[in-house]
Amino acid sequence: MLTGVVLKAFNSFYYIKQEQGVTVCKLRGRFKQERYSLAVGDRVEYDLLDDETGIIEKILPRQSVLKRPLVANVDQVILTFAAASPNLHPLLLDRFLVLAEYSKLKNILICINKIELADLVLLEKTLQPYYEIGYKIIKVSAKENIGMLELKNHLKDKISVFAGPSGVGKSTLLNAIEPGLNLATGVISTKIKRGKHTTRVAELLPLAQGGFVVDTPGFSSTEFDYIQKTDLEDYFVEFRPYMDTCKYNTCIHDVEPACSVKQAVLDKKISQVRYDAYLNILHEIQSKKKGF
Numbered sequence: 001m002l003t004g005v006v007l008k009a010f011n012s013f014y015y016i017k018q019e020q021g022v023t024v025c026k027l028r029g030r031f032k033q034e035r036y037s038l039a040v041g042d043r044v045e046y047d048l049l050d051d052e053t054g055i056i057e058k059i060l061p062r063q064s065v066l067k068r069p070l071v072a073n074v075d076q077v078i079l080t081f082a083a084a085s086p087n088l089h090p091l092l093l094d095r096f097l098v099l100a101e102y103s104k105l106k107n108i109l110i111c112i113n114k115i116e117l118a119d120l121v122l123l124e125k126t127l128q129p130y131y132e133i134g135y136k137i138i139k140v141s142a143k144e145n146i147g148m149l150e151l152k153n154h155l156k157d158k159i160s161v162f163a164g165p166s167g168v169g170k171s172t173l174l175n176a177i178e179p180g181l182n183l184a185t186g187v188i189s190t191k192i193k194r195g196k197h198t199t200r201v202a203e204l205l206p207l208a209q210g211g212f213v214v215d216t217p218g219f220s221s222t223e224f225d226y227i228q229k230t231d232l233e234d235y236f237v238e239f240r241p242y243m244d245t246c247k248y249n250t251c252i253h254d255v256e257p258a259c260s261v262k263q264a265v266l267d268k269k270i271s272q273v274r275y276d277a278y279l280n281i282l283h284e285i286q287s288k289k290k291g292f
């Protein structure tokens, strides 16, 4: 039995990366009865047939599974933003952080691209709250080749999902790291009209140095539909030391009196910007739920 990693699925074929290259495989019939949804990133065992294709016999246990895009065994998410063009909006960064925390992705790396366009003093000021709560941030420029080696080192031997708004340079960064990828970049490619509900299927892209990357359009904002207003606090990591000491145990840190989280904001232990982002997302969740 051979082992490999699922790179992509196409019709009912699976492209399995193994040491020598890629083997096209089919699933053993019984998996279909189990409705087992094989995902990219899954490690599988397969038998090689005479025609060099394979039959997947076994799916090895998953470490984790990201739902949207569907990727198994993700080691880290690289939340990618641009320092400018498009401008860095903290609220958008906060939304991505919430979705990453909600997805239980343990390793979150914030990557700020296009730093050659930035006022670095202003950029540091914007990023300060995120450093303070412990997020790892790297600053790069695909264009000026700044910080690219550091980014590349972070990707070695891991499955990394690149997420972030369109136009920040995700595909450009990946092409710079692995020129063979030839990912489409720029306005024209991202503006290709596709139906609103077209789901893009994730694909694992192997790196020559070891490791895989997934170039995604990012989490969809419809993900917020699955987040309960009472759970949102869990996804603001810096709320954790305070949120259980509010007077009311149902406190969602909005209008309630004697709220430890709001007190921490007043005491400047929690950043006002982050708290405002919390309220913004909370109110969005509340207004959606009312529609039901």
Ligand SMILES: Nc1nc2c(ncn2[C@@H]2O[C@H](COP(=O)(O)OP(=O)(O)O)[C@@H](O)[C@H]2O)c(=O)[nH]1
Residues within 6 Å of the ligand: 113, 114, 115, 116, 117, 140, 141, 142, 143, 144, 165, 166, 167, 168, 169, 170, 171, 172, 173, 184, 185, 186, 187, 190
């Ligand atoms: N100034 C500048 N532009 C960049 C940089 N990286 C990417 N771009 C440009 O940003 C635009 C969007 O890049 P793309 O990779 O398609 O972004 P994606 O939508 O996140 O995949 C393209 O026109 C790139 O040439 C950078 O470091 N600096």
Ligand SMILES: [Mg+2]
Residues within 6 Å of the ligand: 170, 171, 172, 184, 185, 215
């Ligand atoms: Mg892209």
Ligand SMILES: [Zn+2]
Residues within 6 Å of the ligand: 243, 246, 251, 252, 253, 254, 256, 258, 259, 260, 261, 262
């Ligand atoms: Zn509270």
